[in-house]
Amino acid sequence: MGFLRLIDLPLAGKRVFIRADLNVPQDEAGNITEDTRIRASLPGIEHALKSGAAVMVTSHLGRPAEGKLAPGDSLAPIAKRLGEMLGRPVPLVQDWVDGGFAVKPGEVVMLENCRVNRGEKKNDEALARKMAALCDVYVNDAFGTAHRAEATTHGMARFAPVACAGPLMAAELDALGRALRNPARPLVAIVAGAKVSTKLTILRSLAPKVDQLIVGGGIANTFMLAAGLSIGKSLAEPELVGEARAIIDLMKARGAQVPLPVDVVVANDLSVLARANRVAATEVRPDDKIFDIGPRTAAMLAALIAKAGTIVWNGPVGVFEYDQFAAGTKTVAHAIANSKAFSIAGGGDTLAAIAKFGIVDRISYISTGGGAFLEFIEGKMLPAVAVLEQRAARR
Numbered sequence: 001m002g003f004l005r006l007i008d009l010p011l012a013g014k015r016v017f018i019r020a021d022l023n024v025p026q027d028e029a030g031n032i033t034e035d036t037r038i039r040a041s042l043p044g045i046e047h048a049l050k051s052g053a054a055v056m057v058t059s060h061l062g063r064p065a066e067g068k069l070a071p072g073d074s075l076a077p078i079a080k081r082l083g084e085m086l087g088r089p090v091p092l093v094q095d096w097v098d099g100g101f102a103v104k105p106g107e108v109v110m111l112e113n114c115r116v117n118r119g120e121k122k123n124d125e126a127l128a129r130k131m132a133a134l135c136d137v138y139v140n141d142a143f144g145t146a147h148r149a150e151a152t153t154h155g156m157a158r159f160a161p162v163a164c165a166g167p168l169m170a171a172e173l174d175a176l177g178r179a180l181r182n183p184a185r186p187l188v189a190i191v192a193g194a195k196v197s198t199k200l201t202i203l204r205s206l207a208p209k210v211d212q213l214i215v216g217g218g219i220a221n222t223f224m225l226a227a228g229l230s231i232g233k234s235l236a237e238p239e240l241v242g243e244a245r246a247i248i249d250l251m252k253a254r255g256a257q258v259p260l261p262v263d264v265v266v267a268n269d270l271s272v273l274a275r276a277n278r279v280a281a282t283e284v285r286p287d288d289k290i291f292d293i294g295p296r297t298a299a300m301l302a303a304l305i306a307k308a309g310t311i312v313w314n315g316p317v318g319v320f321e322y323d324q325f326a327a328g329t330k331t332v333a334h335a336i337a338n339s340k341a342f343s344i345a346g347g348g349d350t351l352a353a354i355a356k357f358g359i360v361d362r363i364s365y366i367s368t369g370g371g372a373f374l375e376f377i378e379g380k381m382l383p384a385v386a387v388l389e390q391r392a393a394r395r
């Protein structure tokens, strides 16, 4: 199914409402410490302005209580920064749900923190209808909140005259679709990180689709248990060994693989001073904790990654935050960076690893949508995307 795209629509003279994700980090004084999300939202806003639309932009910021705006919850600093980027003032409108503010074609205003409006989080229909009446074209450009059905992410899309995806949302959906709907083979997924329990749905949803399922980190420890290996005192979830075995069997039945570590890096404790030892995967002692894959395993995974047509990466394969345990993740990261495959990556700690190893520009697509990215690769339908597709189908 498809969705309408902002760039394909006539916008001159239209009132265009853009639900963006401008939820940037701020310090205690309210200064913006990192403005990637504002910059990422510029193409949609600039396109609408250039096309002669009267543009309204809103976003959530922080976690305000509905019904009252605390000073720290205001979009004022974001409106100011957006104005600097656009080279024109961006007035901030308070109490905007019932209208009563003016914006002319070719102008842009920012509508105060949408999560302050009563009914936003519950996707209240009356609120959504009122907000939808403010516009001719509703644009969702906030992929990061696409897994939540709220009044500005879902309800408005139902009731606005036209509902479409902004360029950022469209780029995310195009990249994720290319990786998972019709991927160039072999499709290699790296699912790593701390715990099987937080990634179980992802593992189950990817196992039937991928050619190689590379597990790493604490997740690999549970898979090692399932394969009958000793893991000492490593982080693992013994209660999920049955799940791990089921995934290994499912992959095997399809002629696909879950390669397990052949060597690992162990220590007695996690600290900057911890002494790290490389041992064979069959020689982990009762007091050992596995904090990284070993160099032979890393080389083996790098070789699999080099042959991939498509790579999906979520989760570091070791405790990369400590230099003694970073080599595995570094090798995997560089293998992905050097590969000719279409690669996508997402997840909070994964993005930190990508930044640490300096390969940001060598991943085909880095997803900005933490929770939404994970739900997409879990195979779930994102409500904010589903409603755009329903609207497109009814035209």
Ligand code: ADP
Pocket (backbone or CB within 6 Å): 192, 193, 194, 195, 198, 216, 217, 218, 235, 290, 291, 292, 314, 315, 316, 317, 318, 319, 320, 321, 346, 347, 348, 349, 350, 351
């Ligand atoms: P993401 O945020 O990218 O989805 P996760 O939150 O699932 O990733 O996992 C990241 C965390 O897993 C990192 O903080 C890392 O230190 C930790 N980790 C990786 N390998 C291990 C391991 N062998 N033992 C304990 N923790 C690990």
Ligand code: MG
Pocket (backbone or CB within 6 Å): 347, 348, 349
């Ligand atoms: Mg994390």
